[in-house]
Amino acid sequence: MGVENPRALVFATTNEEFGDYQANGAMAIAKQLGRNPRTIAQEIVDRAPLADLNAELDIGGPGFINVRLNDLFLATTLSESTLSQRVERAERIVVDYSSPNIAKELHVGHLRSTVIGDALVRLFEFVGHTVIRQNHVGDWGTAFGKLIAYFNTDQEFSDLTIGGIEKLYVAASQEFDTNVDFAEKARNEVIKLQRQDPDTLRTWEYIVQASLEDVQRIYSELDISLKLSDVRGESSYNPVLPSVVNDLDNKGLLVESDGAKCVFVNGFQRKDGSPLPMIVQKSDGGYLYHTTDLAALKHRTQELAADRVIYLTDSRQIHHFRMLFAVGKLVGYIPQEVSTEHLVFGSVLNKDGEPFRTRGGENVLLRELIDEGVERALDIVRSKSGHLTSGEQQQVARQVAVGAIKYADLSKNRTNDYRFDWDVMLSLDGNTAPYLQYAHARICSIFTRAKKDMNEFLEGEIELQHPSERALALRLLRFAETLEQCLDERKPHYLCNYLYEVTVHFMRFYENCPVLKAYTPRLLDSRLCLCSKTAQVLRIGLKNLGISLPLRM
RNA sequence: GCGCUCGUAGCUCAACUGGAUAGAGCAUCGGCCUUCUAAGCCGAGGGUUGAAGGUUCGAGUCCUUCCGAGCGUGCCA
Numbered sequence: 001m002g003v004e005n006p007r008a009l010v011f012a013t014t015n016e017e018f019g020d021y022q023a024n025g026a027m028a029i030a031k032q033l034g035r036n037p038r039t040i041a042q043e044i045v046d047r048a049p050l051a052d053l054n055a056e057l058d059i060g061g062p063g064f065i066n067v068r069l070n071d072l073f074l075a076t077t078l079s080e081s082t083l084s085q086r087v088e089r090a091e092r093i094v095v096d097y098s099s100p101n102i103a104k105e106l107h108v109g110h111l112r113s114t115v116i117g118d119a120l121v122r123l124f125e126f127v128g129h130t131v132i133r134q135n136h137v138g139d140w141g142t143a144f145g146k147l148i149a150y151f152n153t154d155q156e157f158s159d160l161t162i163g164g165i166e167k168l169y170v171a172a173s174q175e176f177d178t179n180v181d182f183a184e185k186a187r188n189e190v191i192k193l194q195r196q197d198p199d200t201l202r203t204w205e206y207i208v209q210a211s212l213e214d215v216q217r218i219y220s221e222l223d224i225s226l227k228l229s230d231v232r233g234e235s236s237y238n239p240v241l242p243s244v245v246n247d248l249d250n251k252g253l254l255v256e257s258d259g260a261k262c263v264f265v266n267g268f269q270r271k272d273g274s275p276l277p278m279i280v281q282k283s284d285g286g287y288l289y290h291t292t293d294l295a296a297l298k299h300r301t302q303e304l305a306a307d308r309v310i311y312l313t314d315s316r317q318i319h320h321f322r323m324l325f326a327v328g329k330l331v332g333y334i335p336q337e338v339s340t341e342h343l344v345f346g347s348v349l350n351k352d353g354e355p356f357r358t359r360g361g362e363n364v365l366l367r368e369l370i371d372e373g374v375e376r377a378l379d380i381v382r383s384k385s386g387h388l389t390s391g392e393q394q395q396v397a398r399q400v401a402v403g404a405i406k407y408a409d410l411s412k413n414r415t416n417d418y419r420f421d422w423d424v425m426l427s428l429d430g431n432t433a434p435y436l437q438y439a440h441a442r443i444c445s446i447f448t449r450a451k452k453d454m455n456e457f458l459e460g461e462i463e464l465q466h467p468s469e470r471a472l473a474l475r476l477l478r479f480a481e482t483l484e485q486c487l488d489e490r491k492p493h494y495l496c497n498y499l500y501e502v503t504v505h506f507m508r509f510y511e512n513c514p515v516l517k518a519y520t521p522r523l524l525d526s527r528l529c530l531c532s533k534t535a536q537v538l539r540i541g542l543k544n545l546g547i548s549l550p551l552r553m
Numbered sequence: 554g555c556g557c558u559c560g561u562a563g564c565u566c567a568a569c570u571g572g573a574u575a576g577a578g579c580a581u582c583g584g585c586c587u588u589c590u591a592a593g594c595c596g597a598g599g600g601u602u603g604a605a606g607g608u609u610c611g612a613g614u615c616c617u618u619c620c621g622a623g624c625g626u627g628c629c630a
Contacts, residue, residue: 011569014576024572027610037610061573062610101630138630234630260628269555270626282628289630316624318557346558347623351565384592412566416559417623423579424565428592430578431566438592446589485569497567500577511585511594553592 010067012478018060019068020474026063037063071470075462078473079529083540085483086128091307094132094300095121098226099313101138102211102233103147103165106218107363108356108420109314112345115409115546117312118224119492120343122544127487132304135226136296137215139208139233145190146172148203149182152189162214163367165207208233218366222402223546237295241287244295245280247331259283265326278323293324297340298333308339310490315344315415343490346417348409356420373401376422385553396550400426403433403547410545411496431500433547436538439503439510441553443535446515450528457532460525468512469530472505476533479541492545499541506534 009024026044030037041063050057056068097117100106106114121131147165150172159167175182192200212231219226245261248254253263255277262277270276280291300306311321321342328334348356358364378397385393408425411432412418428434447454464470475498482498515531518524542549 009572011572014568014573018573022572027572031610064573099630141629143629258628262627277627279628284628286628288628292630313630314624315558317630319625320630322557344558353622380592385590387590416566419565421565427579432578434592435578438590442590442593449589481569489570493567494569497569497577504577507593508595510589514589516589553590 013066018064019056019058019066021067021069022060023065023067026065030063041065069474071464074470074473074477075464078477078533079460079462081477081533083479083536085126085480090128090130092130092132092305093124093308093310094134094304094306095124095310095312096134096136096296097121097312098224099136099138100211100215102208103143103162103169104211105162105166106215106366108348108366108369109363111348111366111369111405112314112409112414113312114219114222114224114226115406116343116345116414116492118226119406119410119545120310120312120490122225122546123483123487123492123495126540126544127483132300132306133226133230134296134300135231137212137231137233139211140235140238140292142190143169144193144204144207145186145188146176147207148189148193148200149186150175151203151207153182160206160210162211165210218370221370222366222406223548225546232296232299234289234292237292237299240295240298241291244291244298245287247298247333248280248327251331253327253330254280263327263330265323265330267326268323278327290320290324290327293320294328294331294333297324297328301333301335301338306338308341309334310341310343312343312345315346318342318344341490343414345414349417349419351419351421353419369405370401373405373422373426374398376426377401377404380426381553388552392552396553399548399550400434400437400553403437403542406545406547407433407436407496410492411500413493414491431496433542436499436503436542437549438553439506440535440538440549441551442510443506443531444551446531447528450516452528454532454535457525457528458536460529461522462529463523463526465523466509466513468505468509469527472502472509472530472534475502475505476530476537479537495541495545499538502534502537 006029007025009028010021011024013019013022023044026041027037030040033040038059041059045057045059045065050067053073054070055073056070058066058068060066095117097120098110098114100110121133124131147169150168159165172186176186177183189200193204212228216226216228218224245254248261248263255262255264257277260277260279260283261281262279264275264277268276268278278290279288280294281287297309300309313321325334325340325342328340334340350356356364374397377400378393381388381393381397381400385396388396404425408420409418424430425432426434428438444454447457462473464473478498482495486492486494509530513527515524515527518527539549
């Protein structure tokens, strides 16, 4: 048409009356050529680009090309479709997420990084990428001096759960502030720790181990795929920190300012316009998180040979990562062909839009959060699912609660803050995990009644008779494009919205089209196939979000 | 002060990155269980997308200004 790289700009229609898809490219082309967009659209339609699809093409509005797919085409395509999806070029992707602190229980502040990160790694793996999970736990710092000093004075201390250790830390901090001798001891332990004193190191390892076991327990309750072997703590980079400073020095990037070793990067300024430094070594010789993060970055691009390095932290660290990546490029830790991404997310707020805390102003622990969720879910399950045994009710409540917590987080645009509201997330109305789980349970129930194996109906001829069957089929076919969009922007909420839409259309189909009482055996099989396909989309979709599905509820 | 993120129905969130009449759920009101799970489905009302300009055939989305919110801004992470 005389235009470089014309784009078809095909999207699902906003309104059913415009068909199934709309191509908006004609208007863009017309703009470039200075011609009438409807004429361009007509020329495109005349060339019959979609002849083999046998689709109906119309021109609407200023030059939209509306596409209505042929029912037979839709049915055949769906019956032949599988959900397997591979990217053309598989990459090695390092994903840094969750990152709890040792000697501190996992709390709401870790929720989003953990849940969103875990969904993304599953999605990356699903489409064929190699993912290297990195749990960058905070296992180092001056806080450990207090902890170890206190640990040594309280020999009877035996509560080695993370909760016990955290209490110990609180007591140690108090002692540190009030007892001069103890403060001295604590500072001494920090020095001993840095010098690798065997006794101190043993205590430290003890604490780290106990903490990590607890963290893993919460992961397992939340169905998070991080393993102990994915842990690579800050301390593991200690030995190479001097070499990082050296690398910076060798590149001529290091400047000493007020006794601290700094890197100044163009474009980073303070309020008065003076350059803002990244401090890599304090005036007392100690290193900072910038230094550790640089070391981790080097490790990831060099040792782990990453094509992509992804970080999930809240949006408050935007500045830090922007600087980290800038310095990483200057010092050569980020080769040209490697991409680094800081995926940000907003804070978790309570119903009233304030930071989500306990009444006492403490962080809400994930352990407590899960317990409360299960309790609330159990109340609902008991009142609604009397047909289940009490053991089954327990199991369902757990799946519903964990699913609800994760889905509530994942279904919102991660860049914004979101409000944590039990009543909304546990409700069966609306875009929630229980709603999707319920639809899936209904499908399972159909196959149980029919005494048939769902998986045997994944393939089979589909007949689209009722409008709600057609609408469902159309949605089921959009799995691939949704997944692509989802990974393109690393935003799981696109997938959630899609799964919700599929479920809504399934529910309509369910109301309008009796499956087991279908008029003909042929129609029965077709509807069983639609059910099976729906269940598969829900199962695989939610599996990739880290959410499980009860067979009955 | 500067930087970042944001402002959409009474509330919680969408809107495929510039496309057609801005969509869901909650809440409100009204219907549907002798038929596969009513934890469901169907319908109604509800909007000057914070404000004003600008670019465009076309703006919630892009540019400018203003108003408002949250976060960040040198030895914590």
